[in-house]
Amino acid sequence: GDSVTQKQGQVTLSEDDFLFINCTYSTTTYPTLFWYVQYPGQGPQLLLKVTTANNKGISRGFEATYDKGTTSFHLQKASVQESDSAVYFCALVEDTGNYKYVFGAGTRLKVIA
Amino acid sequence: GALVYQYPRRTICKSGTSMRMECQAVGFQATSVAWYRQSPQKTFELIALSTVNSAIKYEQNFTQEKFPISHPNLSFSSMTVLNAYLEDRGLYLCGARGQASAETLYFGSGTRLTVL
Numbered sequence: 001g002d003s004v005t006q007k008q009g010q011v012t013l014s015e016d017d018f019l020f021i022n023c024t025y026s027t028t029t030y031p032t033l034f035w036y037v038q039y040p041g042q043g044p045q046l047l048l049k050v051t052t053a054n055n056k057g058i059s060r061g062f063e064a065t066y067d068k069g070t071t072s073f074h075l076q077k078a079s080v081q082e083s084d085s086a087v088y089f090c091a092l093v094e095d096t097g098n099y100k101y102v103f104g105a106g107t108r109l110k111v112i113a
Numbered sequence: 114g115a116l117v118y119q120y121p122r123r124t125i126c127k128s129g130t131s132m133r134m135e136c137q138a139v140g141f142q143a144t145s146v147a148w149y150r151q152s153p154q155k156t157f158e159l160i161a162l163s164t165v166n167s168a169i170k171y172e173q174n175f176t177q178e179k180f181p182i183s184h185p186n187l188s189f190s191s192m193t194v195l196n197a198y199l200e201d202r203g204l205y206l207c208g209a210r211g212q213a214s215a216e217t218l219y220f221g222s223g224t225r226l227t228v229l
Contacts, residue, residue, distance in 0.1 A: 099145060
């Protein structure tokens with residue numbers, strides 16, 4: 001079945017550091033890929049999505065490229081702020097019309113001022 | 114914009130009792146609602162996917178007898194946890210999607226269930 005892997009359980013950075021969160025996926029379909037961010041006490045919020053391979057999604061300074069060759073969708077940000085501290089989830093949904101999401105385990109980002 | 118409200122935000126129930134949680138979509142028509150349970154151990158577990166005018170599809174390990182769901186219209190869904198026990202603890206999330214951006218799920222803040 002489909003799967004999404006986030007290798008990093010937690011990432012700790014200082015303000016203005018570069019962020020890289022790893023995400024790889026496995027599927028036999030042509031999925032749409034997502035990054036969701038979850039702040040404490042809240043539900044996941046859509047950060048960005050990319051529907052087509054080799055395209056890049058950009059939102060609020062974050063970006064991720066749908067790389068079909070390496071089956072990756074890593075999240076990057078040039079300069080993090082303390083307010084970016086949250087849990088980031090990579091996810092995919094198949095293009096089969098069943099709209100069943102598969103989520104990664106999540107990466108907790110802690111940014112120290 | 115698309116907003117999803119869930120209530121209650123938190124609930125505590127005694128072991129063996131039941132509780133109902135609700136999900137309201139605002140600003141869009143929720144053609145499909147997915148109910149998830151989020152826990153530290155299992156992150157996101159899909160409970161069921163409900164599409165208006167279609168049968169509700171439950172995932173393995175989740176049943177209608179335990180988690181009955183109602184999705185009567187394009188803005189509202191509810192789910193009940195019947196006969197709750199400790200293993201039912203967690204954050205229950207409602208994710209709704211509309212026709213305009215059909216593959217995108219918009220989540221509510223969740224209902225956190227504590228079972229005593």
